[in-house]
Amino acid sequence: MDSPSPKPLYVPGQVPERRFSDEELVWTAEEQQRIDGWVAQYPTSDGAVMKVLWLAQEKFAWLPAEVIKFVAETLGLPYAKVFGVATFYTQYYKQEMGTWVLDVCTCFACQLCGGYDMLHYLEDQLGITKGETTEDGMFSIQEVECLGACGSAPMLQVTNGPYIHNLTAAKCDTLLAGLRAGKVPAFESVTLPQDEDDLGGNRRSDAEAVEAYQTPPVSETIE
């Protein structure tokens, strides 16, 4: 693995450094209602732990020890168990991340189509390397494994959310400018090649943006 194992966030008997106050560590009535709904979906409350961790991450931006503890108490589970879950899955942030996390796919289809070129381009533009966060706290870059969009490689994902398909340097520039202005990219529907013939392109009239399949860019990195 690239990074060393994360430092333990919380050692029993020690008081961890606090990031959130007790007043902040509460669920709103609406959130509590969603949690109760999730707990009802599984035979035991353990099943809901991943969903509650997702909710906690949306609310607190990442999962420091006290948030994990808060989730554990919400579900009546041992802290160690929730900590174990939070650290197993890569999408839960165990460190503070930038406002925008750029998950650049470099896995094999993206690699062949220039994923590393895009990664290095973004690194140059932001002056950081993968795994780092810019000083202003705006951007983090991560190199990730296949995101299931190999047909529109190279691609990236913004903060566990929207996919940006068929990346080029110009598209990266537009993306960065948009994110700096606080614009969350819209959901992009990628057309199916067969729909071009049968439907004349996009088949979802409710998709805000449509990206046609296109010949992948030529990679510079792998020759």
Add this chain to the structure above:
Amino acid sequence: MEAPKINDGTTKAGDWRTYQRVLLPPVRDLHQIEVYEQHGGYSALRAVLNDGKFDPQGLGAHVKESGLRGRGGAAFNTGMKWSFMPPVDPDVPRFLCCNGDESEPGTFKDRQLFEYNPHLVIEGMVLGNFAITAKACYIYIRGEYASWIDHFQRAVDEAYAKGYIGENILGSGFSTDIVVHKGAGAYICGEETSLMESLEGKRGYPRVKPPFPAQKGIWGRPTTINNVETLACVPLIVNHGAEWFSSMGAERHPGPLLYGIAGHINKPGVYEFPTGMLISDLIDEVCGGMRGGKKFKALVPGGSSTPVLTAEQCVGATMDSDSLREAGSMLGTAGMLVMDEDTDMVAFLRRITHFYHHESCGQCTPCREGTGWLEKLVTRIDEGEGNMRDLDLLLDLCDQIEGRTICALADAAAWPVRWTIRRFRHEFEAKCKPAVFAGADLQGDGASGQLVPVV
């Protein structure tokens, strides 16, 4: 007598140029429940639940007869898998899991179903629940598909509102639920037992089999796991009949198939055709040929773990399990990666070994350590620091890994290494340092001593 050659260059997909799509039919806004209903949606469910077209065993037998084989990678007969469930005991709840983890590099077909035809998947899940008398179906979707999870959840809510899921479905007395579960980034959770652990709210460590999921699955209850595309085929089989299904595509691996094609081609994307398409038809005709008119060099036919094929091996081969076995690979998930003549196979393999090293869950020593060594050795070769004998060391490592672990991830990590080296050894050798012998008679004056290899 020699067995007749399967890969004789004839397509098994029949008249595929006039093929009418059924999994992703060309209908605008099919993801909306009204549009889906207008196009015959949920009629399979009505036929089974209201008109009594099949009882649970009958549905299972019909699906078995259709020859539907799992689309998640192992290509196991789906009706047969359902028949492994123990007899119904009213006191023991049973479950279906729909596997939408889709993290195998090169695979991106299930995503299109979530986006464009979610109700077909839902209908298939309810029919699957009926066939195995399941209390609920948990659908596990990888966390990266956040937008698609929202789409799918919306479709599930619509179906609940219309009474296709929930209590007393369509007044038939049959009740069942669908729960959407969001993963959080772990390839290993696509493995069926790891998926079950993850659903139970644990770290995704695969379980030792036996007991198999049909005996002891989620929460210790009998469970069946099927891929998204597999379940999407079930309403089609009910509507059109097992015969229609089994007569489509390759004889022993029939039905419609979503081909996800990526890499150095002009028109990448997901295509729907019958199984048994000629690889050459797919590349040259369907995908508009190689990018920039380059030469076709190699193909990964079904996701990163399936052995890579050389262009020669692809000649005459079709996309079904028998043909690809003869060619020297597997169908896997039908996520094809096409490579052109400029591709560096060492750099390519290096990235794959990185993937498996990163995704190993770390339970078994051969996998946890072995995938790390695979990556280290291939990286060293790629950087020009490797030695010739590293190649044999790599093959030996593969021997030490394969079949010695709890789950198949370790095999999936070893196969690409073994077969890429076997089939493109010259490229690896070209990057390795030649063996140097200390004391070699480099001057050629006969004055040097013993020849001792130093590397």
